[in-house]
Amino acid sequence: MTESPASLLLVLAVLLPFTGVIFGLLIGGRHVRTVALTTVALGLAVIGGIVWHALGTCSGSGTAIEYVLGGWSPPLGIRLRADGLSVLMLLAVAVVISLVSVYAHADFAPHDSGKETRAPLVFWLMLLAIWGSLNLVFVSGDLFTLYVALELLTFAGVPLVALDGRGETLRAALRYLLFALLGSLLYLLGAVLLYGAYGTLDIQLLSQVVRPEALSWAALALMTVGLLAKTALFPLHIWLPPAHAGAPAAASALLSALVVKGSWFLVLRLWFDVMPNVVTLSAAQLLAALGAAAIIVGNIVALRQLRLKLLIAYSTVAQIGYLFLMFPLAFGLAFAGMDSAPALTGGMLQTISHALAKAAMFLAAGLIYLTLGHDRISDLRGVAQALPMTVTALALAGASLIGLPPSGGFLAKWLLLSAALESGQWWWGAVMLLGGLLTSVYVFIIVVRSLAPAEAGWMPKTRVPQYQQMAVLALALSAFLLGLAALSPVDLVQLGRTPLSLLRGTP
Amino acid sequence: MNTATLFGLCASMLIGLGLYGLLTHPHPLRKILALNVIGSGIFLLFGAIAFRGAAAGMNADPVPQALLITGIVVAFSASALAVALLLRLFEVTGDVSLANEDPAAHKDTSKDRPHD
Amino acid sequence: MTHALTRFVLFALLWLVLMPSLLWYDLLIGLLAVLAATWVSLRLLPPTRGSIGLLALLMLMPRFVWQSVMAGWEVAWRAFHPKMPLAPGFITYPTALEPGLARNTFTTLTSLLPGSLPCEHTRDGIVYHVLDIHQAHLEQLAREEQRLADVLPTARHTP
Amino acid sequence: MSLLLNLWTILAVSLGVFFFLAGTLGLLRFPDVFTRLHALTKADNLGLGLVVLGLLPQMNSIHAMLKLLLIWLLVLFSGAIVSQMLAQAARSGEIDS
Amino acid sequence: MTPSLALNLALALLLLGMAGWAVLVRSTQAAVIGFMVFGLLLTLAWARLDGLDVALTEAAIGGGLTGFLLLGAAVRLRSVEHRATLQAPGLATRILAALAAGSVTLLLAFAVLTLPSPAPSLAPAVAENIAMTQVGNPVTAVLLAFRALDTLLETLVLVLAMLGIWSLADDRVWGGRPGFAIAHDASGILHYAARILVPIGVVIGGYIFWIGADDPGGKFQGATLLAAMWLLLVLAGLRDAPRVSSQALRLWVVLGPLVFISVGLLGSWLAGSFLGYPQGYAKLMIVTVELALLPSLTLILGLLIMGAPKREIGR
Structure with missing residues (x-):
């Protein structure tokens, strides 16, 4: 256990964004953007400190960062804990949040009159709230605190979905809320059962006492189903496309790139850290089968979309599918007594590269909409002329989604593919390849259409500021260059983690 | 049968009832109500578990009871947000249907403005 | 000032009934709550016009509690009686009480009386629903109004 | 002594329950919303009062008794207000019997 | 069958009956009234399960x-009730839903029957440590010491829900007042009730709040009663709903969370841990947090009910 003053950074990572929300609300008016951007800058420093600290211990003892709140150690109290998975997610989310903030600088500017307006206040406060809630999801070591974190995330996401105020976005927001509430209730139900059975909600303690018995199995099933509804895994995805496509571009980027990852991360925690010895390979296969269906269905429906934003939203449905392929791969390897680390690393890379690439794509779509005044895929000509950087970003982000080298998506798929072959589950590899093929079709269509020259005399509807394009490009470039992480000397993912095969006990 | 088991079983049935209501009612307000029934069932189950944990001179385990208070408040906030959203939807569209809008709405019409 | 003091004492008594502790911090919180209540009460019910002596009102309480016993007994009798003797109807009681505080206090107290239920304020007076239209409700209401006016001399219209 | 007090409690609470029963019976038997309001408010007021009186000797301190009486008074007052509001609403046709 | 078991059984059956009514009855208004009765019965169930704190919270909020x-x-x-129920699902959906609900119930019933005995419990751990928190009520000790983080986060949940509701306003009326129903009849009975009851409610709310340190009760229950008093004032037309742009309102709303976080940070300085309390000062710090939370919770709970801003800012 490492509890140095630096561990207090975990508390700050959660509370700093929320303090920003409080001050933003209090000061309000035209200053909310300033408050938000200041908070983002401070938050970046905090996350930087955590990463630096983690890298320091990583080369040394290799233990997770822990913080026991109020000095009351679990099971009575609550502890925060950041292992490699948490640190990576903290970092990825911080990058996306700050670049989205840069992008949104002009879109949610204070009103000229100096009077407070609705959309900027809500956007900036909810951006901070999403950040704080996600950080809490990543570092919380307690199942009930995680429930509160899930609800915070939902309450921060719903106003962004409905930010536009039109009837259809309100409907999408309400549907999203109902799905999400059922999801968190099922999660809570599972947590209640676990407390009834083992008398603790602390993840570390629970993982030591949980037994493969009917009660644990029921809890795991309920919690997983609930979280899948929140993650929008096929067939529980129907709420996602209208909710994500109807929001303003910057909000869509937050929702699609980040918010769905919160509940996904919890599935990962439950299966890999809380109850690895309860999980069966067939359950993992079932999860991956849903993922495979999501990949196929999501991509095919995406191909049939006429509007860019809906296409990107359906592409999220498909990409969420990928995130679940790692489950049977990792458990397959662990069952066979092999090292499951590459599968886990592959899955994490997939998540992070999707977060970066999807944020880039939604923001790019926003710029395209501003320039053209519409986002019909059939009529994208002139875009490359007006927005060269944005189209480059779109292509780079697309390349990462497809999995072209040296993108993060490539490295992720490479690791997952080799895990599939190694564990003798080639069919998941086949699904990945097919998904990549389908993805490449729509990415290709979008890029080619945007490259078409505009009609003579065509003028962009709005001139897009250069820095917005640069923010999008930075996101896409990070996704594209993420593959170079393979060159990194340390595997941060495994920081403070016990190999799965050890947790399960030798088969 | 002891008190905890009795209320635990009652809670299981409440959760099932709520789930059925949530899945079958088309009216969003009924769905919100059903979610509240599910929530109450979960809380009651947790209460039964707390009651089983009576020890050290306490009539019930206070940790779940404290968590329940948090849970009830969170559930209320969720209901309030959902109701406000529903009323706003009614105000804007004159309807409360959650059904998918007709496929034509997915096509681009130049009059709508998805974002700016 | 006396009004404020009376109310303060009444609320302080209420607090002591709820929390009969003489520890200084309990009393401090109690003082805060009582001061807040007195302030709210003075804002909501300024003592200048149509003032109701709360103390005087409390003196009336026992009588109306007794009336409510009779009322319960009467309803139970009618409900259990096989023939269910009812002759319901509306009567209008022309009151001299000022609209607002005084009149509402009157209707609230008389809603406890046997067999009558205030339902509406009209220009002619207060409309009561009664269970038995043949009983002498108007006379009884007049007696109650006199009692109320005795403890609250300012409650009546100056004719 | 305590036997006598327990006897009093049983007697008074039973009587209270009897009046609650009367109120419910009236609710079912009486013809319209106004008469039902009579049944509900007046019988239940008395029922609650008797239950409170019955429970008084079971309280272990004076202030617990005062608290119980206070609850009764508050319920009495709220009941009087609510019955007037309901009667007004019924009279103006906002609710139907 | 012992009387106690009979009472529990009757209560459980009533609960199921009321929940069934709330879920299955056709009219939405009837369903909601059923749900309110269900809530009252649930309060009794909590009392049977020795959860007086929970019973109070359930009665007040749930x-x-x-x-x-x-x-x-x-x-x-009411006007769309008919239309909304027209799209009732077919028999197949109903059967599927019943199957899903039934299997969840069976799964849970099975889980309930296989819960281990003796039950695991944190009660001994609470008993061992409660002296250090200097509060007498174990539930309060859990809420404000052992698991204070959850309570802090819960206040943030409330703030976010309030913001979420405000965000549903029309742009033109941003900053205005919620369109909460108001009766302006100064001689009306509601008006009268509010003027008499509200001050009494303030004393009782203060008492419920304060008793929470040692007995069942606490800031949430107290705040709910105070919020109800505020709603009564607004409903009766004695006070208007506040402007959401009001600086004073916002200050009171964020006061609780802000003090909570500050006290937490103070703890990390003085006691070496965030939300930790230095020896001997636990109760003082807990009371400070609770006192600051009371007005914030009262306002937020009231505002959650009042809904989104609807009326323009009058000048």
Whole structure:
């Protein structure tokens, strides 16, 4: 256990964004953007400190960062804990949040009159709230605190979905809320059962006492189903496309790139850290089968979309599918007594590269909409002329989604593919390849259409500021260059983690 | 049968009832109500578990009871947000249907403005 | 000032009934709550016009509690009686009480009386629903109004 | 002594329950919303009062008794207000019997 | 069968009956009223399960405020009730839903029957450590010491929900007042009730709040009662709903969370841990947090009921 003053950074990572929300609300008016951007800058420093600290211990003892709140150690109290998975997610989310903030600088500017307006206040406060809630999801070591974190995330996401105020976005927001509430209730139900059975909600303690018995199995099933509804895994995805496509571009980027990852991360925690010895390979296969269906269905429906934003939203449905392929791969390897680390690393890379690439794509779509005044895929000509950087970003982000080298998506798929072959589950590899093929079709269509020259005399509807394009490009470039992480000397993912095969006990 | 088991079983049935209501009612307000029934069932189950944990001179385990208070408040906030959203939807569209809008709405019409 | 003091004492008594502790911090919180209540009460019910002596009102309480016993007994009798003797109807009681505080206090107290239920304020007076239209409700209401006016001399219209 | 007090409690609470029963019976038997309001408010007021009186000797301190009486008074007052509001609403046709 | 078991059994059956009514009855208003009765019965169930704190919270928030909220919505949506129920699902959906619900119930019933005995419990751990928190009520000790982080986060949940509701306003009326129903009849009975009851409610709310340190009760229950008093004032037309742009309102709303976080940070300085309390000062710090939370919670709970801003800012 490492509890140095630096561990207090975990508390700050959660509370700093929320303090920003409080001050933003209090000061309000035209200053909310300033408050938000200041908070983002401070938050970046905090996350930087955590990463630096983690890298320091990583080369040394290799233990997770822990913080026991109020000095009351679990099971009575609550502890925060950041292992490699948490640190990576903290970092990825911080990058996306700050670049989205840069992008949104002009879109949610204070009103000229100096009077407070609705959309900027809500956007900036909810951006901070999403950040704080996600950080809490990543570092919380307690199942009930995680429930509160899930609800915070939902309450921060719903106003962004409905930010536009039109009837259809309100409907999408309400549907999203109902799905999400059922999801968190099922999660809570599972947590209640676990407390009834083992008398603790602390993840570390629970993982030591949980037994493969009917009660644990029921809890795991309920919690997983609930979280899948929140993650929008096929067939529980129907709420996602209208909710994500109807929001303003910057909000869509937050929702699609980040918010769905919160509940996904919890599935990962439950299966890999809380109850690895309860999980069966067939359950993992079932999860991956849903993922495979999501990949196929999501991509095919995406191909049939006429509007860019809906296409990107359906592409999220498909990409969420990928995130679940790692489950049977990792458990397959662990069952066979092999090292499951590459599968886990592959899955994490997939998540992070999707977060970066999807944020880039939604923001790019926003710029395209501003320039053209519409986002019909059939009529994208002139875009490359007006927005060269944005189209480059779109292509780079697309390349990462497809999995072209040296993108993060490539490295992720490479690791997952080799895990599939190694564990003798080639069919998941086949699904990945097919998904990549389908993805490449729509990415290709979008890029080619945007490259078409505009009609003579065509003028962009709005001139897009250069820095917005640069923010999008930075996101896409990070996704594209993420593959170079393979060159990194340390595997941060495994920081403070016990190999799965050890947790399960030798088969 | 002891008190905890009795209320635990009652809670299981409440959760099932709520789930059925949530899945079958088309009216969003009924769905919100059903979610509240599910929530109450979960809380009651947790209460039964707390009651089983009576020890050290306490009539019930206070940790779940404290968590329940948090849970009830969170559930209320969720209901309030959902109701406000529903009323706003009614105000804007004159309807409360959650059904998918007709496929034509997915096509681009130049009059709508998805974002700016 | 006396009004404020009376109310303060009444609320302080209420607090002591709820929390009969003489520890200084309990009393401090109690003082805060009582001061807040007195302030709210003075804002909501300024003592200048149509003032109701709360103390005087409390003196009336026992009588109306007794009336409510009779009322319960009467309803139970009618409900259990096989023939269910009812002759319901509306009567209008022309009151001299000022609209607002005084009149509402009157209707609230008389809603406890046997067999009558205030339902509406009209220009002619207060409309009561009664269970038995043949009983002498108007006379009884007049007696109650006199009692109320005795403890609250300012409650009546100056004719 | 305590036997006598327990006897009093049983007697008074039973009587209270009897009046609650009367109120419910009236609710079912009486013809319209106004008469039902009579049944509900007046019988239940008395029922609650008797239950409170019955429970008084079971309280272990004076202030617990005062608290119980206070609850009764508050319920009495709220009941009087609510019955007037309901009667007004019924009279103006906002609710139907 | 012992009387106690008979009582429990009757209560459980009533609960199921009322929940069944709330879920299955055709009319939405009838369903909501059923749900409110269900909430009252649930309060009794909590008392049977020795959860007086929970019973109070359930009565105040679970049954009372939620019921009020849903009833208001049901009345407002009366005109679309018929249309909304037209799209009732077919028999196949109903059967599938019943199967899903039934299997979850069976799964849970099975889980309940296989819960281990003796039950694991943190009660001994609470008993061992409660002296250090200097509060007498174990539930309060859990809420404000052992698991204070959850309570801090919960206040943030409330703030976010309030912001979420405000965000549903029309742009033109941003900053205005919620369109909460108001009766301006100064001689009306509601008006009268508010003027008499509210001050009494303030004393009782203060008492419920303060008793929470050692006995069942606490800031949430107290704040709910105070919020109800505020709603009564607004409903009776004695006070208007506040402007959401009001600086004073916002200050009071964020006061609780802000003090909570500050006290937490103070703990990390003085006691070496965030939300830790230095020896001997636990109760003082807990009371400070609770006192700051009371007005914030009161306002937020009231605002959650009042809904989104609807009326323009009058000048």
